[in-house]
Amino acid sequence: MLLQDTALIFGRYLRQTLRSKFAMLFGVLMPLLYLLFFGPLLTDLPLGGGGSSWQVLVPGLLLQLGLFGAAFAGFMIIVEKNHGVVERMRVTPVSRLALLLGRVLRDTAVFVFQAVLLVLAAVVMGLRAPLAGILIGFAFVALLTVSLASLSYALAMRISTPAAFGPTINALTMPSMLLSGLMLPMSLAPGWLDALSHVMPFRYLVDAMRDAYVGSYATASMAYGVLVAVGLAGLAVTVGTRVFREAGA
Amino acid sequence: MPIISTAGLARTFQTKRGPVEAVRGVDLTVRAGEILGFLGPNGAGKTTTLRMLTTLLAPTGGAATVAGHDLATDPEGVRLASGYVAQSGGVDPQISVREELVTQGRLYRLTKAQAAERAEELARDLDLTGLLDRKTSALSGGQRRRLDIALGLTHRPKVLFLDEPTTGLDPASRADLWDLVRRLRDDHGTTVFLTTHYLDEADALADRLVIVDKGVVVAEGTPSALKLQHGGSIDATLQDTFLAITGRVPAPTDATPVAV
Numbered sequence: 001m002l003l004q005d006t007a008l009i010f011g012r013y014l015r016q017t018l019r020s021k022f023a024m025l026f027g028v029l030m031p032l033l034y035l036l037f038f039g040p041l042l043t044d045l046p047l048g049g050g051g052s053s054w055q056v057l058v059p060g061l062l063l064q065l066g067l068f069g070a071a072f073a074g075f076m077i078i079v080e081k082n083h084g085v086v087e088r089m090r091v092t093p094v095s096r097l098a099l100l101l102g103r104v105l106r107d108t109a110v111f112v113f114q115a116v117l118l119v120l121a122a123v124v125m126g127l128r129a130p131l132a133g134i135l136i137g138f139a140f141v142a143l144l145t146v147s148l149a150s151l152s153y154a155l156a157m158r159i160s161t162p163a164a165f166g167p168t169i170n171a172l173t174m175p176s177m178l179l180s181g182l183m184l185p186m187s188l189a190p191g192w193l194d195a196l197s198h199v200m201p202f203r204y205l206v207d208a209m210r211d212a213y214v215g216s217y218a219t220a221s222m223a224y225g226v227l228v229a230v231g232l233a234g235l236a237v238t239v240g241t242r243v244f245r246e247a248g249a
Numbered sequence: 250m251p252i253i254s255t256a257g258l259a260r261t262f263q264t265k266r267g268p269v270e271a272v273r274g275v276d277l278t279v280r281a282g283e284i285l286g287f288l289g290p291n292g293a294g295k296t297t298t299l300r301m302l303t304t305l306l307a308p309t310g311g312a313a314t315v316a317g318h319d320l321a322t323d324p325e326g327v328r329l330a331s332g333y334v335a336q337s338g339g340v341d342p343q344i345s346v347r348e349e350l351v352t353q354g355r356l357y358r359l360t361k362a363q364a365a366e367r368a369e370e371l372a373r374d375l376d377l378t379g380l381l382d383r384k385t386s387a388l389s390g391g392q393r394r395r396l397d398i399a400l401g402l403t404h405r406p407k408v409l410f411l412d413e414p415t416t417g418l419d420p421a422s423r424a425d426l427w428d429l430v431r432r433l434r435d436d437h438g439t440t441v442f443l444t445t446h447y448l449d450e451a452d453a454l455a456d457r458l459v460i461v462d463k464g465v466v467v468a469e470g471t472p473s474a475l476k477l478q479h480g481g482s483i484d485a486t487l488q489d490t491f492l493a494i495t496g497r498v499p500a501p502t503d504a505t506p507v508a509v
Binding site for chain 1: 303304305307325328329331332333335336337338339340341342343344348352353355356357358400404
């Protein structure tokens, strides 16, 4: 039941995405601009770690893509709520978890696809990294998307206008990006900033991804990264399902 | 055995300014095959009651059964037995009529083939056949409403809840919709529970009226019984009857206009 319902919802929203191909490519634009106009600045800087500057920057840009993209996932559901689509589905016997998971998996598919495009562009710019590391990186993008999209939908179910939703998300994503060391590794930071960044869950993800991109898979950073990514996803889906089940929206 | 019965059904919303009792205790029964008009001034708790009866909102007090299924312990049973058409409808403007109908069938666990067949059947019944491949945004108000109702009828529910089904429709579309509601009851024995602000609609369509105000039922009966009892005569208008029941006195008509 759950699988069939999830597949149904996933299909509905994937078709919605495919109807607006332009919007799908537009999502890659911001990280692509960073890659083109920010990436070259780093090539000769001492960033610490083993690999080239691309192996440091690209994992950060991939998570940035997931962070900004998935955090705004809830926007569409506010529009749908106002059309009454959400309630129309909630009066049917469809699984509440499927209403969330179908959407979240669509978002995951979209952002992993965008991540693949971005990595291809990065390879053209000069990125060289082991394939296994790159695949592990996609897994982190997928887990981050599951987490943030679930939380975004949960928040959106409780908010009635897009105007209230946008600023809230902006206020959360911008500091998250800066405090996680997505652009430059926090190993460059002064002690207080480095310490502060450890409260950001994304910090652990980006550290683990950077390890994966230089081929170091059995590190403490990797272990923390996997734990945080999986834990965050589990927590977010739990919160999301609870909201979808009760939803006074 | 009533098809819907509620006892003390209540919902209190917690807000920043303290609790708001939207529905304070609704007791009502609806007989199978009845068209029930659920009336009340704005803010009386009509939509909140409807959203509780359709499992969208958990009651904070009282109990109810719909088609023999308890709201609290068997919401799934309630969902399978009832259809709900909200004021806002509930279709995606970018999607075709056919896709919406098929998806709805699939949400009710029909197979792909069954859902496709049911979509055709509903389109025939609700005069949407020529529109199946149009986007829902390209439908007129009346066509949109028929699609909304088709979605609510996908699983042949015993009870259909309609929240202000004719708001915003032109007179011809309204008349069509009244015929449709009567046809549903006459041909399929569907019980229809509808809210409306149009008293002529309630008068023409409903077998019985339940009037709520400030979250409780303040009167119920057939339109003529209510007119006789509260409006003073069987020839009273439902408008005057309604105003007498809810205590909203119409503005005096004989007052001298301030300016002409």
